[in-house]
Amino acid sequence: MKICVMPGDGIGREIVAQAMRVLDKVAAKHGRACETTEALIGGCAIDATGVPLPADTVAKCKDSDAVLLGAVGGPKWDTIDPAIRPEKGLLGIRKELKLFANLRPATLFKQLTEACYLRPDIVARGLDVMVVRELTGGIYFGEPRFDGMQDGERFGFNTMVYREHEIRRIARVAFEAARKRSSRVCSVDKANVLDVSRVWREVVIDEHARNYEDIELSHMYVDNAAMQLVRDPSQFDVMVTGNLFGDILSDEAAAITGSIGMLPSASLGEANPGLFEPIHGSAPDIAGQDKANPLATILSVSMMLRHSFAMAEEADCIESAVEQALEQGYRTGDIMQPGCRLVGCTEMAEAVLANI
Ligand code: NAI
Ligand code: MG
Numbered sequence: 001m002k003i004c005v006m007p008g009d010g011i012g013r014e015i016v017a018q019a020m021r022v023l024d025k026v027a028a029k030h031g032r033a034c035e036t037t038e039a040l041i042g043g044c045a046i047d048a049t050g051v052p053l054p055a056d057t058v059a060k061c062k063d064s065d066a067v068l069l070g071a072v073g074g075p076k077w078d079t080i081d082p083a084i085r086p087e088k089g090l091l092g093i094r095k096e097l098k099l100f101a102n103l104r105p106a107t108l109f110k111q112l113t114e115a116c117y118l119r120p121d122i123v124a125r126g127l128d129v130m131v132v133r134e135l136t137g138g139i140y141f142g143e144p145r146f147d148g149m150q151d152g153e154r155f156g157f158n159t160m161v162y163r164e165h166e167i168r169r170i171a172r173v174a175f176e177a178a179r180k181r182s183s184r185v186c187s188v189d190k191a192n193v194l195d196v197s198r199v200w201r202e203v204v205i206d207e208h209a210r211n212y213e214d215i216e217l218s219h220m221y222v223d224n225a226a227m228q229l230v231r232d233p234s235q236f237d238v239m240v241t242g243n244l245f246g247d248i249l250s251d252e253a254a255a256i257t258g259s260i261g262m263l264p265s266a267s268l269g270e271a272n273p274g275l276f277e278p279i280h281g282s283a284p285d286i287a288g289q290d291k292a293n294p295l296a297t298i299l300s301v302s303m304m305l306r307h308s309f310a311m312a313e314e315a316d317c318i319e320s321a322v323e324q325a326l327e328q329g330y331r332t333g334d335i336m337q338p339g340c341r342l343v344g345c346t347e348m349a350e351a352v353l354a355n356i
Contacts, residue, residue, distance in 0.1 A: 001027070001034045001309055004064035004273070006057070009043040009077075009086060010282025011292035011345075012070025018349035019068065019297040022321075025356050026305075026314050037064065041093065042072025042086035042282075052089030058096050061273060066308040067097070068301065069277035074284040094135065099267035099275055100166070101173040102133040102246065103303070106233075106253035106263065111326035115258040115335055118230065125234035129253050130181060132174040132238060133246025135267060137166045140243050160196045162242060167203040173268060174240035175212040180306075184216045184237035188225045188245055200242065222249070229253060254279055261293030261334040264300035266307050274308045276300040286333075290344040293332035295322055298352060321355035328355075 003023075007016040020036070027034045039057040046052050052072070061067050072086040108116055108127040116123050142159035149155060171187070178185045187204045189197035201219055208217045220228065222245045228235060229252055241249060254263050260280045268274040278296030286292055299322060306315040330351040331340040343351070 001032060002063070002065045003034060003036045003304075004061045004067045005036050005038050006041045006061075006067065006069045007038070007044075008041055008070040008072040008282065009074050010071060010284045010287040012042075012072070012282055014287075014290065014345050015278065015292050015294045015297040016068060016070040018294040018345055019301050021349055022298050022318060022352055022356070023301045025353055026317055029317070029356060030311070030314050032311070032314065041069065041089040043074055043077045045089060046077060046080065046084060046086065050084070052084055052086050053092040053096075057089075058093065061093060061097060061275075065272045066304045067093070067273050067275045068297075068304065069093075069275060070297065071278065071280065071282040073282050074287070093275065094267055097267075097273060097275060098136070098269040100134060100136040100270075101170055101268045102135045102250070103130060103173070103177065103266040103268065103307070104133070104250040104254060104263070104279065105130045105265075105303075106250075106257050108257045108259075109262070109323055109326050111323070112257075112259055112262070112335055112337075114337055117256050117258050118233070122232060122234075125232065127233045127257060129229070129233055129236045130177055130238045131246060131250040131253050132170065132177060132240040133250050134162075134166065134170040134242045135246075136243075137162055138243030160194065160242070160244070162196050162200055164199070164203050167200050168207050169270070171204045171207045171240060172211070174238050175208065175215050178215050178238040179212075180312075182237040183214065184218070185212075186218045186220055186225070186236055186239050188220050188222050188239055188241035188249065190222050190245075191219070192221060204240070225249060226252060230256060259293075259335050261296055261332060262299070263296050264303050266300070266303045268307060272308050274304070276304040276308075290346055291333055292345045293334050294345050294349045295332075295352075298322060298349065317356060318352075321352045324355040325351035 007013040139160040142161035191197040302315040302318040305311040
């Protein structure tokens with residue numbers, strides 16, 4: 001495994017260091033060789049080179065099989081020229097690696113049900129949803145776009161564009177993900193109103209009929225999906241949708257679990273390298289204090305093993321080690337519950353290591 005590691009800013013350095021210890025241990029246990037190289041991205045890259053995504057970083061990522069990212073940004077760079085903000089590094093690397101699929105599992109470990117915002121009887125039915133969001137198309141990138149004046153008043157528009165090949169490839173990612181889960185995909189659109197959504201739905205149906213008849217496919221309008229996600233998330237396994245709807249639904253799915261420090265993500269392209277990162281940011285308020293929850297990053301390593309290296313056994317090993325650490329009562333501040341043991345970033349990772 002050739003992995004490019006980008007700790008980034010704030011808590012990024014702490015959580016990535018701990019996640020790499022977990023990767024090394026699980027690789028050693030399963031007799032896998034792992035070669036890593038480190039690269040700069042975000043604020044630390046601006047400080048060192050003047051830009052958030054140095055050419056050397058892009059080259060190192062492209063030369064790897066997978067990329068592990070911590071987080072970027074922080075108050076130090078908030079007043080900087082918007083053209084070279086730390087976040088530009090993130091958008092830039094997604095584009096450079098052509099990462100069109102964003103996978104965000106929203107899972108609630110049973111040990112953390114009290115952290116969840118939903119009613120206990122709803123949670124009891126299960127909260128384990130994977131949102132697959134198209135990441136490089138749709139209304140965020142569609143042309144034409146406009147921001148200006150017309151007939152003496154402010155006027156603006158964007159265009160939602162999807163082409164068949166873009167829909168087909170994201171649908172495939174969702175169907176493949178579903179095969180490794182509960183074999184159910186719900187495609188979310190607004191086909192009752194939007195023409196582009198009717199194209200979306202037709203292509204998803206066609207791809208399903210051609211290659212994925214073993215998967216149970218359903219369709220839902222996005223407004224209803226937003227409601228159903230909080231009303232009864234147990235009805236969903238994999239949800240697949242476009243860029244805009246996916247941005248909103250993936251945040252909603254993550255938020256209902258109640259624990260930002262627990263959730264990993266994967267951004268995938270047609271081929272490796274994929275990019276794996278926690279969904280949270282650089283948490284400047286707790287950076288450098290060994291307080292950050294490393295589990296989202298550790299679970300991102302597990303997603304990396306599963307998606308970039310087809311190492312399901314190794315991925316399962318990490319996930320059950322995390323679950324055991326929670327079962328043993330280890331908690332960082334963000335997921336602390338009465339009667340549990342408050343630990344820091346290092347000690348949490350050590351609990352996971354001990355369970356591998
Ligand atoms: P944030 O996710 O960094 O923090 C929000 C809150 O959650 C804070 O109170 C923080 O302490 C807590 N938190 C986050 N991760 C945690 C963890 N692993 N363990 C324990 N507590 C955790 O979001 P915020 O504060 O809006 O942004 C801070 C900086 O991060 C900004 O510069 C923002 O632009 C950047 N950011 C970067 C992202 C990325 O690199 N993918 C994503 C989101 C924000
Ligand atoms: Mg978002």
